[in-house]
Amino acid sequence: MKNVITALDVHDVRFPTAAAGDGSDAINRGDYSATYVSLKTDAGVEGAGFTFTNGRGNEITCAAVRALAHHVVGRSVEEIFADPVAFWRSLSADVQLRWLGPEKGVIHMATGAIVNAVWDLRAKLEGKPLWRLLAEMPTEELVRSVDFHHITDALTPDEAAAILDKGLAGMDERLAELSRDGFPSYTTSVGWLGYPDDKVRELTRQAYAEGWRAMKMKVGGPIEDDVRRASIIRAEIGPDALLMMDANQVWDVDEAIANMELLAEFDPYWIEEPTHADDVLGHARIQQSVAPIRVATGEVAANRVIFKQLLQAEAIGVMQIDACRVGGVNEVLSEILMAAKFGVPICPHAGAWACASTSSTWPSSTTCGSAPRSTAGWSSTSTTCTSTSSIRCAPATAGTCCPRPLATAPP
Structure with missing residues (x-):
């Protein structure tokens, strides 16, 4: 049975932290906020993810999530994780929205919120917290989830696999x-x-x-x-x-x-x-x-x-x-x-x-x-x-x- 993502909801969540100086630093004095993403499925299980903002502008990140939503709604979790890098690139390298980054700023933050919600959804379907799902995942699948584009001069798939295999000890x-x-x-x-x-x-x-x-x-x-x-x-x-x-x-x-x-x-x-x-x-x-x-x-x-x-x-x-x-x-x-x-x-x-x-x-x-x-x-x-x-x-x-x-x- 496939678990199909039927809807994406995004919520503009804000907290008034600026008035009391909570969270204040040398540059920022914001109202801590989140663009909160909820993925609904035909199985009734929901996945959640968010990105953090500093108050004004949270509505822009919410709009970016909506602009990317078509890459996830209508797809099954099984289809996404059959080729996780292709799914990730559909968001991070959207043929039009990428121009607003590339791979940085509001569009990339919105990508992260959606991607994290998808992983959260998978973890819930498997009945595990996300950290444990990843920590116990087979080396081959972890490596297959990584986009090595632009980083092979620092890390190759074989090197990544060796690190993960070594980590199995203890x-x-x-x-x-x-x-x-x-x-x-x-x-x-x-x-x-x-x-x-x-x-x-x-x-x-x-x-x-x-x-x-x-x-x-x-x-x-x-x-x-x-x-x-x-x-x-x-x-x-x-x-x-x-x-x-x-x-x-x-x-x-x-x-x-x-x-x-x-x-x-x-x-x-x-x-x-x-x-x-x-x-x-x-x-x-x-x-x-x-x-x-x-x-x-x-x-x-x-x-x-x-x-x-x-x-x-x-x-x-x-x-x-x-x-x-x-x-x-x-x-x-x-x-x-x-x-x-x-x-x-x-x-x-x-x-x-x-x-x-x-x-x-x-x-x-x-x-x-x-x-x-x-x-x-x-x-x-x-x-x-x-x-x-x-x-x-x-x-x-x-x-x-x-x-x-x-x-x-x-x-």
């Missing part, structure tokens, strides 16, 4: 560990740029008391303010907890290097998005200059080709895939495998913490990522990013950005 033990302990996680709740010092101090103290041993703060305001706020957080969490910093692309290359010289005394584990997201060579120069502090980036990296270049240029120490930014699970798989080959750990970004999670969501305490403690969960595709890398690619990447033991987030 997989049962890693699955058991994941089910028992979940993933280490960090919180950004303490350090939004719009918060006054007293609130930063109070939230940091509260987070530490709740068991958090990794905090992330926003930087990119006046450097003296960044130094002062870093001093507050480090004083509250002590020398052994992790402190990460995120500049949200606001600095020029030389400015990033100079500012991190001033912030280095607070022992940052990484500096995230220190400069423009597309400046691969700039990231490489920053990474060379600020080491051993790691450069982390990827939340707005548009596609696998940008990640390929970041890895080839040795520009990053932590890779931050956002499955709601790139073209969905198929592209995420290629990025995970490239990270495994280059030995760069993954800590996925999932800005959609405020948005409704898909039905196959894994609890927020099991993903290595940031979220305000008041939220309920994460998108299944973000958890998939971490879970697949740690379970099937663990020998190459260790699957997590954090080498030191961290307390997992409280439930």
